[in-house]
Amino acid sequence: MVTTVSRTDDVRARAEAALARSGVELGAVKGDALAARTPITGAELFGLRADTVEGVDRAVEAAHAAFLGWRSVPAPVRGALVKRFGELLGEHKEHLADLVTVEAGKIRSEALGEVQEMIDICDFAVGLSRQLYGRTMPSERPGHRLMETWHPLGVVGVISAFNFPVAVWAWNAAVALVCGDTVVWKPSELTPLTALACTALLDRAIAETGAPAHLNQIVLGGAEIGERLVDSPLVPLVSATGSTRMGRAVGPRVAARFGRSILELGGNNAAVVTPSADLDLTVNAAVFAAAGTAGQRCTTLRRLIVHDDVADAVVERLTAAYGRLPIGDPFQESTLVGPLVSEASYARMRSALDRAVEEGGTLCAGGERQLAEAAPGGYYVRPALVRMPAQTAVVREETFAPILYVLTYRDLDEAIRLHNDVPQGLSSGIFTADQREAERFLAVDGADCGIVNVNIGTSGAEIGGAFGGEKETGGGRESGSDAWRAYMRRATNTVNYSGRVALAQGVDFSQ
Template structure:
């Protein structure tokens, strides 16, 4: 399908969605009060039922029951489900990518790249199933062995956002399953169809290898459905991805029942460009990080902190690149920027731009809305705004393609500007000076969970733990030792002697 924006018809997209679901083996859902829309036109794809209170309770109960058997399955055998899921995702990569485009508005390469991330994390989890290492420590008592072991935690509740409707679910689910946990997934109500597809593929994978498909449960609906998941004591861990405000609501409620939280929240990511930077390389990294996914990534580059000596030539390069970005139908070949997800996203962008202008900002390029196929579709040109200072609007995250540009004269000043926001997810520096790079990566350099040199703020790899500090929530998902969040640790002491010496040499005769 290749159409100009004004030629798009919702009937074609509706038919396309139905065909993709059929190829993925998903039966048409029962019509209901939950509406699946496409940001491509703003129109309705289909409706489906939201989960009732009783259905959410039953789903958690099934996951809790399944956990009691699943935790006793050896981890390499649990990985068989993830291995089969990886094969199904590989088989249906294009289909699932097309569904992501329809529901989230991502251009084809980004949507397919998100599915590839799912495959990558499955491979990581399969290898991890043989590496859930504990440790042995020296005991102070003769004839004793002291060690730590890791055990499955329980039911994991996954709450995901619209902008990565499948990858973030896979990050959590693939690792949780090999760790011996079961999963209850509450996706964004904006992307219910991709959730149906992933749920169907995983349960099919489980059946194909003779595992219990009840290890994964799907609940759909608005905030009330997620709140029920958050408040249920049977849910050992709540992994929630979303806004800072959402995290501020979730964390205290989970803590009140002594559950665990893994939070991936807001990002207000910045890149520092030093005088020694390769400006051509920096431009490529900046434009992709700032304009990709129409600015709707938690790792989107939102602040550019450029040295005064290179700010003008760098802005010239970025502006030139921005003017060449094709904005339009994400299903069309060659389009680089798709739509904003909805009217609220557009209103947020307009409000932020107005505040920036009030604060003395200057729009260098972009920011205008492009005519779409319907008034409910919101296409915009990514904006570059030069700011005289890091004002309140710059310190906030606006989930839209706005790049604020600030200048500096000294690297210490740049790092201070960089860190002077509440969020702490991703960051980068463009430099060919090793001292500047090392200064940025030092303990008193970038205060983010992700700090890069000579690449942008987006595009994290599966092998490294993903997450951030401060209002980003402190969670870590995906690679490295993030698996520990999905397990519980036990310290074990084994006495293989015939004596019973007490710790610290205490005698109790």
């Protein structure tokens, strides 16, 4: 099923209206240095200003100056700012979702879901503002108290990717702000409009709550802008989301100046399907995980490792489901698969499919372009299903497009070996009705990912759990659990109330 595509003029009008209602002054941000484009039609909407490297320096200096005062504001008071920001996000949820769809091509429900993630992380961070706990430990010296305290870190540089243009920034910004940090945000050059709208709403919350100005700064531009932010000595923490290739560049540069980094990089996510799996549940979960966001999530399901006994049935059901997926205009309520973000993404998808066939794969469904006449500049594709004889070179790579490779196995140990035999380690899952199989997959010698699920797909992480992965995924953690610790510095404190000097380990220095 293929739906229609909106006209560029309609998309442009929708974007301009959403920006204005979010508080963005269009005249102040328009320019000719950066193009705001939409993957819905592939057309340019209008031009925007961009920052220079000197502008990055000024933004960092302003955020650092704001930090010097913000760090002393009590954390619950900092939480009041984030609470107000969350309320504004709720009031402007529809407008922000419009911009997410315009720029990233997400279908309506996914765009609204992404904005809801921002609201949820604000709720989480407000509660966190009263729970930035340190420990008290027993001292080996009498009359002494040993404890740890946590203090704000400084300016947090956030580099976000196009596929989650607002949620990932919010994961970082909401937590950083309640921790007493300030933020400089470099959004993807593919999604500047969403960043401008979010910044306007946060600036409004800052003004309404009496918080210091410049707590959040935005810098627009290409790679040179991100590089300047990464190299700044006034940015103790860089949180970067993107490809493994990008992480290989960012990580060493931050480490060279002894900064910290949170890296959320590639994912080549897999799910194991056992003979006891509920196939209705499995197929429904797999289709969303593989085809959602047109396969452009870091948590997208890219490999399905299926037991020989049920492989044919699973492939048959998936092939039928892929044939029914409504593809087209993401603003249409019936659409489930929107466009790829660019022609380059489509070219990479076609190249990967050609390689898969060369390496012995069988294309079972999808891969063809849709709506080429209705939207010559838009790249709509039917998600592809490929049955592979082995985990070949192309399968071990992440292709950021809707390609699902199906592999088979005979016993669970073999399935786990296949699962782990890729460089990436973000998200994983197993579909089973056998508790022993589930526990084996969750065990220390089971799946080697940062996110390990049972009877659920690889995408759809919740705010309350720390998000991130291992190996070439980068090892960083954002959002829930104790991820807040990455945004603060720890101090170990000893208080001597004994009235005498008592050294550790019984050392006597009195002579």
